[in-house]
Amino acid sequence: MFWKKLKIGHHFEKPEPQNTVLTIDSIRQILANMDDAEIIERRTNNDQMVMLLYIRTLIDQERLNESVMEPLLHCDLEEINECIATTKVSRIVTMEEGQQKLLTGSILLYEPMKNQWWAALLPNPLTRAIETSETETIMFGPKDSFSEQIDQNVTMIRRRLPSTSLKSERFSVGSVSKTEVVMMYLEGVTNPEFISIARSKLSTIDFDVFLDSSHVAAFMEDHYHSIFPQFQQSDRPDLCAFTLSMGKITFLVANTPFALTAPITFFHLFQSPEDYINRWLVASFLRLLRYVSYVLSLILVPIYVALATHHYQMLPMQVLFVLLESRTKLPFTPFWEAFLMLITLEIIKEASLRMPTKSGQVLGVIGGIVVGQASVEAGFASKILIILVGVTAIASFLVPNYLVTKSNTLLQFAFLFLANYIGMLGIVFGIIVILVHLNSITSLKQPYFAPLAHLYWRDWLDLFIRGPFHWMKERPEYLHTLQKWRTSQRRK
Amino acid sequence: MFLVIMSSMLWMIGCSPFVDNNQIEEISPVILWSITEGAEGKLRISTLVPPIYSEPKKILTQEVDLLKEGGKDFNLSYHREVKSGQLRMVFIEQELAKKGITSLMNTLFTDPDISQRLYIIIVNGSFDDFIKNQIKTQDVPGYLLYRLLKHYEYKKQGDMTIVNLHQFMKRYYSPYSDPVAPIFKVDKENFIYEGTAFFKNDKLQTNINKRNEQIFQLIDHNHHLKVLTIPELSITMGNVTSKTKMKLNLDYSTLSLNVELKGRIEEYRGKGDIDNLDQLAVIHQQIKSLFEKQTTELLKKMQNSEVDPLEIGTLTLGPFSKPMSEDEWSTLWANVKFNVTYELHIQPLTNVRK
Numbered sequence: 001m002f003w004k005k006l007k008i009g010h011h012f013e014k015p016e017p018q019n020t021v022l023t024i025d026s027i028r029q030i031l032a033n034m035d036d037a038e039i040i041e042r043r044t045n046n047d048q049m050v051m052l053l054y055i056r057t058l059i060d061q062e063r064l065n066e067s068v069m070e071p072l073l074h075c076d077l078e079e080i081n082e083c084i085a086t087t088k089v090s091r092i093v094t095m096e097e098g099q100q101k102l103l104t105g106s107i108l109l110y111e112p113m114k115n116q117w118w119a120a121l122l123p124n125p126l127t128r129a130i131e132t133s134e135t136e137t138i139m140f141g142p143k144d145s146f147s148e149q150i151d152q153n154v155t156m157i158r159r160r161l162p163s164t165s166l167k168s169e170r171f172s173v174g175s176v177s178k179t180e181v182v183m184m185y186l187e188g189v190t191n192p193e194f195i196s197i198a199r200s201k202l203s204t205i206d207f208d209v210f211l212d213s214s215h216v217a218a219f220m221e222d223h224y225h226s227i228f229p230q231f232q233q234s235d236r237p238d239l240c241a242f243t244l245s246m247g248k249i250t251f252l253v254a255n256t257p258f259a260l261t262a263p264i265t266f267f268h269l270f271q272s273p274e275d276y277i278n279r280w281l282v283a284s285f286l287r288l289l290r291y292v293s294y295v296l297s298l299i300l301v302p303i304y305v306a307l308a309t310h311h312y313q314m315l316p317m318q319v320l321f322v323l324l325e326s327r328t329k330l331p332f333t334p335f336w337e338a339f340l341m342l343i344t345l346e347i348i349k350e351a352s353l354r355m356p357t358k359s360g361q362v363l364g365v366i367g368g369i370v371v372g373q374a375s376v377e378a379g380f381a382s383k384i385l386i387i388l389v390g391v392t393a394i395a396s397f398l399v400p401n402y403l404v405t406k407s408n409t410l411l412q413f414a415f416l417f418l419a420n421y422i423g424m425l426g427i428v429f430g431i432i433v434i435l436v437h438l439n440s441i442t443s444l445k446q447p448y449f450a451p452l453a454h455l456y457w458r459d460w461l462d463l464f465i466r467g468p469f470h471w472m473k474e475r476p477e478y479l480h481t482l483q484k485w486r487t488s489q490r491r492k
Numbered sequence: 493m494f495l496v497i498m499s500s501m502l503w504m505i506g507c508s509p510f511v512d513n514n515q516i517e518e519i520s521p522v523i524l525w526s527i528t529e530g531a532e533g534k535l536r537i538s539t540l541v542p543p544i545y546s547e548p549k550k551i552l553t554q555e556v557d558l559l560k561e562g563g564k565d566f567n568l569s570y571h572r573e574v575k576s577g578q579l580r581m582v583f584i585e586q587e588l589a590k591k592g593i594t595s596l597m598n599t600l601f602t603d604p605d606i607s608q609r610l611y612i613i614i615v616n617g618s619f620d621d622f623i624k625n626q627i628k629t630q631d632v633p634g635y636l637l638y639r640l641l642k643h644y645e646y647k648k649q650g651d652m653t654i655v656n657l658h659q660f661m662k663r664y665y666s667p668y669s670d671p672v673a674p675i676f677k678v679d680k681e682n683f684i685y686e687g688t689a690f691f692k693n694d695k696l697q698t699n700i701n702k703r704n705e706q707i708f709q710l711i712d713h714n715h716h717l718k719v720l721t722i723p724e725l726s727i728t729m730g731n732v733t734s735k736t737k738m739k740l741n742l743d744y745s746t747l748s749l750n751v752e753l754k755g756r757i758e759e760y761r762g763k764g765d766i767d768n769l770d771q772l773a774v775i776h777q778q779i780k781s782l783f784e785k786q787t788t789e790l791l792k793k794m795q796n797s798e799v800d801p802l803e804i805g806t807l808t809l810g811p812f813s814k815p816m817s818e819d820e821w822s823t824l825w826a827n828v829k830f831n832v833t834y835e836l837h838i839q840p841l842t843n844v845r846k
Contacts, residue, residue, distance in 0.1 A: 307516075310514050311514065311518055312514050312519065312521055312575065312578065313605065317523065317580065317635065317638065318635075321543055323634065324514060324517075324542070325546050327516050327546050328517055328544060328546075328547070332519065333515060334515070458649070
């Protein structure tokens with residue numbers, strides 16, 4: 001098999017270097033068999049011949065007529081780049097430049113007499129309207145969310161942070177997709193070390209296609225085997241602006257509404273934009289509730305398995321009676337009972353994501369009544385387990401970060417195995433392993449478990465609770481920002 | 493990380509080399525044991541299985557030499573493994589308790605499965621007959637007894653003496669106090685609280701009746717009594733709280749006991765007029781005298797039985813003196829004289845006339 005692989009490998013040809021001089025023949029060659037590629041000739045007022053090359057589906061046809069065609073036909077100037085009524089006109093020389101411009105929504109203008117190539121940017125403004133975020137819904141606060149248009153997304157952040165300190169650097173990732181990535185940060189606030197790490201990571205990415213920011217994150221993460229995301233994904237411009245102001249870096253990726261934020265800590269995954277809208281006491285309560293829910297979603301069912309398999313002594317007597325009653329005639333052991341019910345729950349959750357919205361209610365009925373009620377009545381599962389599975393399912397949705405919610409499932413199954421074999425000790429062991437792992441990973445080389453380890457007491461004001469803004473006048477310590485104070489009076 | 497995983501594994505193995513199979517549907521956790529004296533010095537142990545509402549109940553009884561042997565034999569005569577991890581009550585027959593229960597208590601005390609919050613109850617009568625009768629009418633008869641004990645244990649309401657294994661053993665091993673336990677009179681139909689049983693070391697010495705029980709509850713731990721009945725004076729006092737001060741004189745020959753009693757007269761069926769201040773003062777004096785007399789009698793009863801459940805021996809301890817031995821204290825305790833005084837702060841039932 002290995003030999004075959006090598007043999008097949010021989011047939012691949014190395015791509016030709018692209019930095020050859022751009023010629024009309026070479027461009028004709030690369031545009032062959034592309035039915036949306038257009039090559040047209042026009043003559044200007046002073047009888048200059050101009051060839052226009054573009055890909056029809058990538059450019060704005062209306063603007064082509066208004067800004068290029070019309071001005072060209074009535075142009076008396078020597079230089080055609082001066083005739084075109086668009087600001088983004090640049091001269092190009094190499095084949096690589098030509099290809100890149102063509103494929104990113106520019107038209108190429110060729111003057112045969114002078115053998116000169118120009119590129120004018122006229123991208124097709126194919127986008128959707130700014131809509132409400134569906135993944136991070138909040139009751140109050142800004143409702144707008146990012147779209148697939150990267151420039152529009154940059155605009156939304158810039159409107160919120162109208163400062164010249166807000167810098168944006170543009171990168172291109174993906175040898176085929178040429179996906180644009182804009183790195184934004186507040187100069188003078190964000191630690192330059194983070195910026196240089198991010199810059200070097202972005203510029204060394206080597207892959208062909210990037211269709212989503214999570215692909216980019218996968219290549220930028222310090223520990224890609226970890227189950228925990230090291231970049232926060234969000235489609236909310238207000239959240240990005242807030243994190244930028246804290247001293248973090250935001251990465252906007254073209255063709256996806258989800259921006260990336262780094263460096264983050266484990267605890268950021270539990271923070272919701274609404275935390276900063278609610279009264280601080282309410283926000284703190286809700287945040288604590290999220291942590292509790294997260295732990296519950298991980299270990300509630302495993303605890304049931306551990307207690308029902310090993311530690312019946314730990315149950316309150318009345319609960320024990322109820323449990324004994326409900327488990328007496330069940331055909332499965334607590335582990336298999338829990339395993340099957342959790343697998344069923346995951347199937348229902350996955351199905352609900354794929355099904356059309358209107359079918360969601362049907363799914364709820366099937367999931368709730370058929371799977372829950374019927375399995376109890378048929379004697380396949382105990383009532384207590386059904387309650388626990390229900391609580392687990394609901395609790396898992398309290399964590400705002402969708403990727404964490406998804407990773408819960410795997411951890412839950414790991415806990416289930418441990419609980420079955422060594423009971424509560426297994427659960428404790430699992431928790432220790434997770435804590436050790438969290439302590440060992442980093443986000444943009446910064447500790448992921450800060451401000452717990454490393455310990456930054458001051459940052460605890462926005463950790464398990466969300467302290468009042470009046471107490472949070474300093475930027476988070478673990479970010480090592482250049483400007484410590486968020487207030488103008490104490491800023492140095 | 494490797495170190496942490498390894499140390500965690502070692503720690504776990506160190507804790508429990510074998511993981512018990514306690515699969516809940518295959519076991520029968522029992523909540524009570526009843527221990528009586530069997531033939532030829534053996535123990536007769538009974539328990540009630542299963543603690544499941546829907547299944548018919550059964551009393552398992554074994555006559556064995558050793559307590560743990562009984563536990564093992566239960567398994568051989570029942571289709572589920574009988575587990576003692578939820579054991580909450582041990583009912584010990586009065587006659588067996590008189591012969592000494594140290595070995596039983598130690599076995600229970602050292603069993604890691606058995607919680608120290610295990611209620612110790614002395615029964616006068618056949619507890620097995622009572623349970624056999626209860627099976628016919630109740631789903632889980634033992635559970636109701638557990639609720640009864642738990643209820644009266646909560647905040648030490650003073651209506652009953654409730655003692656768990658930990659408290660019993662603590663008093664047992666202390667040189668200056670003796671264990672106590674509640675004693676219930678049991679027959680086929682009834683399970684009635686009789687009072688407090690006093691132990692000398694591990695042997696039941698004596699028990700007190702209901703009247704003395706009230707005094708004991710009041711002076712034991714500054715108790716609160718919801719109702720204090722005084723039939724001799726046709727008076728019922730309510731919401732009684734007591735504050736007890738005990739002091740031994742320098743040569744440990746006299747114990748001064750001062751009880752500050754607060755409460756209100758809630759019922760009076762005597763011939764006097766409690767609306768009248770003078771007559772009320774007389775009644776106060778009568779109550780005071782009666783309590784002083786009854787308390788002195790109770791203390792003398794304890795002294796005669798050579799028990800010290802009130803932990804009076806601890807008064808001999810001082811920061812710079814050598815603690816005396818148990819025997820020394822016992823000798824002293826047998827000769828202590830009592831000086832009991834009561835201070836009454838009683839609210840009358842109604843407004844009184846001067």
